[in-house]
Amino acid sequence: MASHPIVELTSPSSWAMVEDKFSPYAKETLAKLISFMDNEVLPALRVAHAQVPTDPETRWKTVIPIVKDLKAKARKLGLWNLFLSKKHYPKFGVDLTNLEYAVMAEVLGRGGQFGSEAVNCSAPDTGNMEVLARYGSPEQQEKWLVPLLNGEIRSAFAMTERFVASSDATNIRTSIRQDGNEIVINGHKWWISNAGDPRCALHLVLGKSDPNNKDRYKQQSIVIVPTNTPGVKIIRPMKVFGYDDAPEGHCEIIYDNVRVPLSNLVLGWGRGFEIIQGRLGPGRIHHCMRSIGLAQMALDLMIERVTDPTRKTFGKYLYEHGTVVADIARSRAEIESARLLVLSAALQIDKFQAKGALKEIGIAKFVVPSMALQVVDRAIQSFGAEGVSQDQVLAATWAGLRTLRLADGPDAVHIQQIGQRELKRAPGILKRHAEIKQKEKQLFEKYGVKAHL
Template identity: 85%
Template sequence: MASHPVVEFTSESSWAMVEDKFSPFAKETLAKLVTFMKDDILPAVRLAHSQVPEDSVKRWKTVIPIVAELKVKARKLGLWNLFLSKAHYPKHGVPLSNLEYAVMAEVLGRGGPIASEAVNCSAPDTGNMEVLARYGSPEQQEKWLLPLLNGQTRSAFAMTERFVASSDATNIRTSIRQEGNEIVINGHKWWISGAGDPRCALHLVLGKSDPNNSDRYQQQSIVIVPVTTPGVKVIRPMKVFGYDDAPEGHCEIIYENVRVPLSNLVLGWGKGFEIIQGRLGPGRIHHCMRSIGAAAQALDLMIQRVTDPSRKTFGKYLYEHGTVIADIAKSRAEIESARLLVLSAALQIDKFQAKGAMKEIGIAKFVVPSMALQVVDRAIQSFGAEGISQDQELAGTWAGLRTLRLADGPDAVHIQQIGQRELKRAPALAKRTVEIKQKEKLLLERYGAKSPL
């Protein structure tokens, strides 16, 4: 097997399993991405943090200079919009499968948020670009998609609502109604990622357009709302364990009598739920693969820490104390297992699209973030108090990963859905058991034997 730079960031066995499924273009792109990560992104992580002002006003108006520089270089290298598969989006996509991008997303996960933004593969823009590429009209694509694809603008997806159990999207209350040639929107949203970014140009707003429809999954619609529209009020940024994630942020927003042209309706009335299901599937896998990269990076930091001669205590290396070696072994095993789970889900998406991979996506969604949190927590423990300070990236990584147990549907929802899916197999299992017992009885009678069970 030919060696590949990705082995430095993943494992020989994992790469061996997928290498033959990578096109020459994908291999070349992956090699360039690994080099870009090592030479440019990872050395820039601390600088990027330092370039976000501490001033509470300025930090929300800042375009981080080093990230802007990285984006220019990434585009010149062809490391751009890697998430958008040409197989599903022939007009705007790149010739990469979801499986190929999944491996690249793991590599990007090692560089935190700046890595994905540098190659124009940041959430929520990725999901929004997929929505516009799949469901948008030619006019909507020209006006809103192309600037996103070019990295000129950012976007937000406004679904989650304050005072509403939004894990069930059919509960949303935001009103979307037609009035003449306009659409009028009234609602109260929060945790709207990306809404604080000064480059954010549009919100994709999910609301109820037909609350009396007998089909609860056809009551919702999605509308494009330019951020400059009168009545769009960004109330405040939400903090995640004390982090405000400026300048992108997660914001609370009120839409008060917001009016947009009827042409801003995406796909059609009552298509909102269909759109969000198509949007969230691939995005969940992107999150999961980046989470594996974050966990792998944390494990690397832990290994360096516990083998550092300057960190000896009581005359021993840190790895010679307690259960550190066991923690390292468990972390490696968990990362390898989770990676295979996500690669399987990505392959299913390539074969059957997101709708045909819901089981694999759902399992990955509740398994991977919890795994990554556990690995990062072990790494934090190896660093002691420094691990929870601003001098290490681990605390911020942990906080970001913890949100994923809630984002795109909380763990409990995915666990329930997978459990219910499994329970549907009960009748078939019972039928099979009856058939086996009938054959078992015949065999016992033929040989004059009694069942030992």
């Protein structure tokens, strides 16, 4: 395995640290995935983008043909639902750990928007499948999870709200209330990813079901809302720096007196916050590893560009300029550092589940997207004006990565949480230092010397 392309993709040191933790099945799957990405997905990406209609009406009604074909090929190869670990989801999962999948997610990241979808591992479906696998009733799993696992339908997760500071999820205002044997939903959401996809069959909607509960984290519930339910109104697709990401999109939605059966409540009343915390942990790591894959892709493009023998500036090849070499070196170092951080978080999830890896997940969440943005920005610079044009993937990649500094909790929230967690160590630090000072004093007295500091 030492000569396998994974070494080129991740670096020998990174692979050496995790290779002994990979099962034979995981190594075989990783090898197949790399081959599938190189031989099937990457050559298909420009075709896939070209198959998205430019017409404003049809671009939201089209299932991209080449992506559909890729999914069929991936499933035949057994490259399917790789994110769902059997250790945590025995009934539905595959024999991969979070650590093993983290490395695979980096490989998938090189495929951008369509890489993960090709193997049924794209957000928000992954998180929604985890919610239904962990918290869904047998009936909910049969009706919604099985088709999602089969890639027959897609889904959306409706949490972020317009006119609300949604970085604090307890602020949400969408009303969820029981009326007889039905649940009634009224609310205004936006940035709901995947809601524009014609295959999107359900929304998992987070809203307030008990706003007067003294515990702010038990006021929320999650309900399954079929997309075709009367009162579900898709207002518009939101654009990210001008990109609408059709056909999935990130939509503004109004739920106007939407009624669903009581059986569509997930887990129970007041369990919404518990569910989203269980959902977001592994998903954040998946995002981070895919981001590292995108950064690696950008660095590869940069190296290809600056070594192009037809390009010179001021009498030098691009790679002969010191600033260019420095940018390459910094990018390599930052990718390596970020990768090890994410692998550590994935290993912690395997050992202690998401709740036991909150620190590692939080650090990765605010470190990795910023790192990837820097690497992509350097690559753009090496391409000059072409780098920000539609002729290169870099501008769209930068726009997508920039959203990750906001998605699943803004950087500021994670930084605040990690800082507060660190400050809790203060009493222990003070106590330990006081004990050291006391012993230090005794040693000064014993040896009869005075401190010079």
